[in-house]
Amino acid sequence: MINMQPYENPEYFLWLSLALLPIIIGLLKGKRWRIYETIVSFAFLFLIFDANKFVQGLALIGYVAFEMCLMFAYFKYRQKRNDTWVFVIAVLLAIFPLVIVKITPVFEHGAASIIGFLGISYLTFKIVGIIMETRDGMIKSLDFLKVLHFILFFPTISSGPIDRYRRFIKDYDTVPSVEKYVNMLGKSVHYIFLGFLYKFILAYYFGSVLLPQVSALALAHGGISWYLVEYMYVYSMDLFFDFAGYSLFAVGTSYAMGIETPMNFNLPFISKNIKDFWNRWHMTLSFWFRDYIYMRLVFFLMKKKLVKNKVNLANLGYLTLFLIMGFWHGVTWYYIVYGLFHACAIIICDVWLRFKKKHRDKIPSNRFTKIFAIFLTFNLVCFSFLIFSGFLNTLFFMKH
Amino acid sequence: MSFKKKLWLIFGPVIVAILILLVFLVSPFKLNVNKKILPGASISQSVDVFKGTAIKKAALEKNYVAFMGSSELSRIDPLHPSVLARKYHRSYRPFLLGAAGSQSLSHYWAMQGINRQLKNKKAVFIISPQWFVKKGIDPQAFAYYYSNLQVITWLKTADKSEMDIYAAKRLLQMKNLHSDSIIEDAVERIASGKTLTDIQKTYVDLKYNELSHEDQLFSVLHVNTRTSIIKRQMKQLPDTYNYSKLDKLAYDLGKKNTTNNPFEVDNVFWKKRLKGAYKNLQNEQSDFNYVSSPEYADFQLVLNQFAKNNTNVLFVIPPINKSWAKYTGLSMKMIATFDKKIKYQLKQQGFTNIVDMSKDGSEHYFMQDTIHLGWRGWLKLDKYVDPFLTKKQKTPKFKINNYFYSKNWQNLHGNSLNKVVD
Numbered sequence A: 001m002i003n004m005q006p007y008e009n010p011e012y013f014l015w016l017s018l019a020l021l022p023i024i025i026g027l028l029k030g031k032r033w034r035i036y037e038t039i040v041s042f043a044f045l046f047l048i049f050d051a052n053k054f055v056q057g058l059a060l061i062g063y064v065a066f067e068m069c070l071m072f073a074y075f076k077y078r079q080k081r082n083d084t085w086v087f088v089i090a091v092l093l094a095i096f097p098l099v100i101v102k103i104t105p106v107f108e109h110g111a112a113s114i115i116g117f118l119g120i121s122y123l124t125f126k127i128v129g130i131i132m133e134t135r136d137g138m139i140k141s142l143d144f145l146k147v148l149h150f151i152l153f154f155p156t157i158s159s160g161p162i163d164r165y166r167r168f169i170k171d172y173d174t175v176p177s178v179e180k181y182v183n184m185l186g187k188s189v190h191y192i193f194l195g196f197l198y199k200f201i202l203a204y205y206f207g208s209v210l211l212p213q214v215s216a217l218a219l220a221h222g223g224i225s226w227y228l229v230e231y232m233y234v235y236s237m238d239l240f241f242d243f244a245g246y247s248l249f250a251v252g253t254s255y256a257m258g259i260e261t262p263m264n265f266n267l268p269f270i271s272k273n274i275k276d277f278w279n280r281w282h283m284t285l286s287f288w289f290r291d292y293i294y295m296r297l298v299f300f301l302m303k304k305k306l307v308k309n310k311v312n313l314a315n316l317g318y319l320t321l322f323l324i325m326g327f328w329h330g331v332t333w334y335y336i337v338y339g340l341f342h343a344c345a346i347i348i349c350d351v352w353l354r355f356k357k358k359h360r361d362k363i364p365s366n367r368f369t370k371i372f373a374i375f376l377t378f379n380l381v382c383f384s385f386l387i388f389s390g391f392l393n394t395l396f397f398m399k400h
Numbered sequence B: 001m002s003f004k005k006k007l008w009l010i011f012g013p014v015i016v017a018i019l020i021l022l023v024f025l026v027s028p029f030k031l032n033v034n035k036k037i038l039p040g041a042s043i044s045q046s047v048d049v050f051k052g053t054a055i056k057k058a059a060l061e062k063n064y065v066a067f068m069g070s071s072e073l074s075r076i077d078p079l080h081p082s083v084l085a086r087k088y089h090r091s092y093r094p095f096l097l098g099a100a101g102s103q104s105l106s107h108y109w110a111m112q113g114i115n116r117q118l119k120n121k122k123a124v125f126i127i128s129p130q131w132f133v134k135k136g137i138d139p140q141a142f143a144y145y146y147s148n149l150q151v152i153t154w155l156k157t158a159d160k161s162e163m164d165i166y167a168a169k170r171l172l173q174m175k176n177l178h179s180d181s182i183i184e185d186a187v188e189r190i191a192s193g194k195t196l197t198d199i200q201k202t203y204v205d206l207k208y209n210e211l212s213h214e215d216q217l218f219s220v221l222h223v224n225t226r227t228s229i230i231k232r233q234m235k236q237l238p239d240t241y242n243y244s245k246l247d248k249l250a251y252d253l254g255k256k257n258t259t260n261n262p263f264e265v266d267n268v269f270w271k272k273r274l275k276g277a278y279k280n281l282q283n284e285q286s287d288f289n290y291v292s293s294p295e296y297a298d299f300q301l302v303l304n305q306f307a308k309n310n311t312n313v314l315f316v317i318p319p320i321n322k323s324w325a326k327y328t329g330l331s332m333k334m335i336a337t338f339d340k341k342i343k344y345q346l347k348q349q350g351f352t353n354i355v356d357m358s359k360d361g362s363e364h365y366f367m368q369d370t371i372h373l374g375w376r377g378w379l380k381l382d383k384y385v386d387p388f389l390t391k392k393q394k395t396p397k398f399k400i401n402n403y404f405y406s407k408n409w410q411n412l413h414g415n416s417l418n419k420v421v422d
Helices: A010-028 A034-048 A051-082 A084-107 A120-135 A142-152 A165-175 A176-222 A226-256 A276-278 A283-303 A310-329 A331-360 A369-390 A391-397 B003-026 B037-045 B049-050 B054-060 B081-087 B104-111 B139-145 B147-156 B163-173 B181-193 B200-220 B226-236 B243-257 B269-274 B296-307 B322-328 B332-348 B375-390 B405-410 B416-419
Strands: B064-068 B091-096 B122-126 B312-317 B352-358
Touching: A010 A034, A010 A176, A010 A226, A034 A051, A034 A142, A034 B226, A051 A084, A051 A142, A051 B139, A084 A120, A120 A142, A120 A165, A120 A283, A142 A165, A165 B037, A165 B104, A165 B226, A176 A310, A176 A391, A176 B003, A226 A369, A226 B091, A226 B122, A276 A369, A283 A310, A283 B104, A331 A369, A331 A391, A369 B416, A391 B243, B037 B054, B037 B081, B037 B226, B049 B139, B054 B064, B054 B091, B054 B243, B081 B091, B081 B226, B081 B375, B104 B147, B104 B296, B122 B375, B147 B163, B147 B181, B147 B200, B147 B312, B163 B181, B163 B296, B163 B405, B181 B200, B296 B332, B296 B405, B312 B375, B322 B332, B332 B352
Parallel strands: B064 B091, B064 B122, B122 B312, B312 B352
Antiparallel strands: none
8 A cells, every 4th residue: 555644755746746737737727626626635635644554544534523523513603602611612622632642642651642643733723723713703604625625735734834724715715816826836846946955955964864973972972962062953953954844845835736825934043032033933833822822811811900010921921832832742841841941031032122122222233243142042942952852851861 | 928938937947857867867877986985985884885786896896805794894903804905915905895783684685786796706704603693683783784776686687596585585574674665566576486577677677777876876975984094004014924923913912902801802892882781791691592593594595696606705703702701601512503503504505615713712812802803813814815815716616405594404403403414
């Protein structure tokens, strides 16, 4: 049985381009062949979850059935009433499968839950987004097939970028003008080829060639060593090029299908501070957390007058956001410390920005300070990735 | 700008790139290996060189001789075969094939692609008794030294012979080797005694071109990592070859480098590998057994291939450091049985050039550490290697016996073994 994981090798791109060709010709002629698109989506989903991934495929079907019922039930309810407790239960139910998947390894000695499948997090983000916007009354109609198409959109199924329902459907319902579409095709090819450079050359070199070497050296030395510092940078580069390469493939494929899936990365390593970094790194995730967790929490606390001080309000928001993000990555000390680290970094960053605003005349700002800011942010971020990598756990707490 | 022109500007370069790549990968031309990298590659023990064919072919077509073995090959001191051959301007240069973990099965697969270069030539093969453990080669170690190029090259000529069928079966026992289902199916056909379908044959031919070009391009990187070590070792040798003077030098070097332990094990090896653990190793090896093992059949694959190529091979059975063996409780009687069994398998089939050093484990500074040849051991080996490779040898007469593939032979031990062997 043939099984193809998204963007895993050059062969995948061969099949992908063959499958996309009719869609591209159609869009160039000003037509969107939706039935063909659905067949292609289904075929590629099937190839991800068939053969030895069969159990995951079943989990996906069960998950989608459950979440579809939930979304439509809530949507129907929301047309008549709007009680907060129903909304809270709807969200809790929506994230319930993901929570089970994330918690299972803690109690089952690292074994994965059988209800998990590739991409469950990203599907859950999209679904929670729909429920929240239904609550806000922003989503006025919910079409069964369109929702399915949105949550199962195959180019982004495994790891995002996380699109928004209303934005996606606007693209899906229309056909871009030929001028616009040709530009999108240009971007599509550019993104996919940049993705090749990122994922198949740079991420391969950092992740498969350098990383095992520095990892072995750091473990052989033990404790804190220069090799550990090397590991930190090599891992950070691998993480970025691997994920950014994957995201470029997903965005490039979407563009060829006439869907402007949002970008995930915008030169994160030239960020001038940690706040700037989160506007450039895994953007669709951080914007999701900002809009659906941070903003809502801050708004809630303000309305109920639970926290009055504006600064405390923001800090509480950051802590909550990054703690949840940490737990979402996985229930291990290093993901949670990673979250706390970034929360603290942003809180300190805010303190500094306020201080700078007050004493603008006394603090120099020139090319050197700007370069220093980028350098400092870059190293801070790399250090946080070292925590995130779990390598410290292997190094300090495991026998090897 | 018209849309057609714009589209052409977008997809034109992509199409051209794909065409160039396809032509490059599939067409049957050959990139020549730069001869300057051969001295470095011959001592690199690089896994990419081992898994590939381009460099091995280029070297064996010159005056390089395949020295096949495993971890002992990386014990480079002044008496190492590569150093001696260079220092004393021998007509041959060793090409080291193998490193830690490369056993018979890996060597069989690594020979695919150089069979033509081995034809009617000479080679040296160092057999490690430690390969012949109960479970045979570790699948992970095998996977490390295995490449699609090896199997594709093999599939080009594989037929219904016992050798090919056995090799195919062994390959299928090593799980998750291929991400390529067509190759997997082809190997299964050979294993069940069938030949390839026409589609499989075409696929194999095209894939062969692709993988060879990859090999020609990429295996030549990072091979020049050890030349300076060889040069440093050469400087310690006297300018003219004199066996007893060299033996004295080997003795002195051994003495100088084995001062921190009672087993005459190299200081660095002791400090890094044994010092922490040796207390727990006392009598730890008393139940080690090298007499029953699937490795005997894997080794038969190598012999069969040598016979098919009519390669004249000098087989070396290295010793084990005796004081270490005594400490760990390794049974010397068992080693003697192993020795008898392996020599029987060799001699019965016409492989008569055997250097049996298995009884030299108590010689001073013969071993660099516990099981690896060093200083005086390397020198003694040279006494056999040099004439074997530089003087004309009798043409060997091989008669392969498929019995040596059987489970019966693999597991034969005790009295039944004695009955067969004596």
